[in-house]
Amino acid sequence: MSGEGFERLQGQIETLLGGGVIVSAIALAGGLLLRFAGIPVAEWVLDAGLIALMALPCARIAFSFADAVRRRDRLLAFATAMVLCVMAVSLVYSLHAR
Amino acid sequence: MLGGVGAGCLGALLGIGGGVFLVPVLNLLVHLSFRQSTAISLVTVIATSSVTSVSPTRLQLINLRLGMVLEIFTTIGGFSGLLLVYAFSDRTLYVAFAIVMMVVALVMVRKRDQRTSSPDPTIDVGLLGSRYFDAETQQDVAYRVRRIPVAFGVSFLAGAVSTLVGIGGGVLKVPALNAWCGVPIRAAAATSALMIGATAVVGALAYFVRGEIVAPLAAVAALGVLAGSRLGFAIAERTRARGLKLIMAGVLTLEAVLYFVRAAR
Numbered sequence: 368m369s370g371e372g373f374e375r376l377q378g379q380i381e382t383l384l385g386g387g388v389i390v391s392a393i394a395l396a397g398g399l400l401l402r403f404a405g406i407p408v409a410e411w412v413l414d415a416g417l418i419a420l421m422a423l424p425c426a427r428i429a430f431s432f433a434d435a436v437r438r439r440d441r442l443l444a445f446a447t448a449m450v451l452c453v454m455a456v457s458l459v460y461s462l463h464a465r
Numbered sequence: 466m467l468g469g470v471g472a473g474c475l476g477a478l479l480g481i482g483g484g485v486f487l488v489p490v491l492n493l494l495v496h497l498s499f500r501q502s503t504a505i506s507l508v509t510v511i512a513t514s515s516v517t518s519v520s521p522t523r524l525q526l527i528n529l530r531l532g533m534v535l536e537i538f539t540t541i542g543g544f545s546g547l548l549l550v551y552a553f554s555d556r557t558l559y560v561a562f563a564i565v566m567m568v569v570a571l572v573m574v575r576k577r578d579q580r581t582s583s584p585d586p587t588i589d590v591g592l593l594g595s596r597y598f599d600a601e602t603q604q605d606v607a608y609r610v611r612r613i614p615v616a617f618g619v620s621f622l623a624g625a626v627s628t629l630v631g632i633g634g635g636v637l638k639v640p641a642l643n644a645w646c647g648v649p650i651r652a653a654a655a656t657s658a659l660m661i662g663a664t665a666v667v668g669a670l671a672y673f674v675r676g677e678i679v680a681p682l683a684a685v686a687a688l689g690v691l692a693g694s695r696l697g698f699a700i701a702e703r704t705r706a707r708g709l710k711l712i713m714a715g716v717l718t719l720e721a722v723l724y725f726v727r728a729a730r
Contacts, residue, residue, distance in 0.1 A: 413684050443534075460547070
């Protein structure tokens with residue numbers, strides 16, 4: 368790892384991704400079971416699982432941004448802010464282009 | 466489910482994401498449209514990225530600084546791919562996918578005997594370089610990132626390809642970062658594995674809001690890949706998978722030919 372001070376962020380990323388994967392896997396598996404049982408909320412649960420999964424990288428970048436600001440690391444604060452902006456622009460564009 | 470497990474397991478074994486296997490399975494066997502297959506594949510790329518990046522041994526290999534800077538370019542590339550994907554005909558996408566599969570096959574044949582970089586822990590790693598402890602050789606490794614504009618360009622291209630054909634893009638970035646930019650292969654692979662999640666989100670979210678993601682199939686594929694990649698890593702620790710890489714390179718070449726034929730019809 369380049370330089371010191373990334374240990375806290377590494378820990379956060381590990382917890383976030385590890386926990387997030389478990390949560391979304393439970394929602395996806397639960398959604399499939401509900402659908403198999405013919406219960407109508409299944410689609411909602413499946414969508415929630417997918418959204419949770421897609422939120423993981425976004426949350427990881429947001430955590431990294433907060434960490435970069437805390438450490439006054441201008442390069443990383445800029446980089447992560449840019450990535451979040453691109454994600455937001457892409458989402459807004461897709462919502463409009465539907 | 467089997468496709469997901471298979472793709473995840475093969476992906477982890479071969480050191481690539483499972484997209485190159487999952488997209489053809491969904492498109493040719495399950496008869497989803499190419500864009501629907503791409504969309505589901507991108508969801509599984511996020512799952513792969515998240516699950517492979519959480520182990521402490523992987524985390525210390527990841528160059529967070531380099532990864533976050535390159536993510537600017539992969540996500541902008543991903544967005545560019547998004548602008549193109551609805552402008553392209555299925556035929557163009559087939560050709561793009563076939564070309565990507567040929568490249569993957571070529572990379573797999575070439576890197577079947579991976580080299581490790583020569584460690585020199587005393588160098589100044591610069592702005593984007595890094596150092597880590599290599600458990601395999603029991604040595605500290607330090608490296609600078611050379612030819613940074615090349616890394617930017619390749620990341621942009623990998624991002625665009627990711628959205629267009631539903632792969633993570635690591636197969637383009639990892640060899641380039643290793644060969645041209647001086648990043649040790651293990652660090653390049655770990656950093657790329659983290660990056661592909663953020664890259665795939667751009668395409669996956671877009672397909673999701675456009676209703677291209679068939680949720681139950683995506684759930685099955687994602688669960689399959691989660692299980693499969695763990696299985697794949699467990700097997701990969703015991704074998705170098707050299708023969709398997711050659712066989713799969715052959716399979717990919719066949720798939721590429723199949724997609725060229727589909728495009729020509």
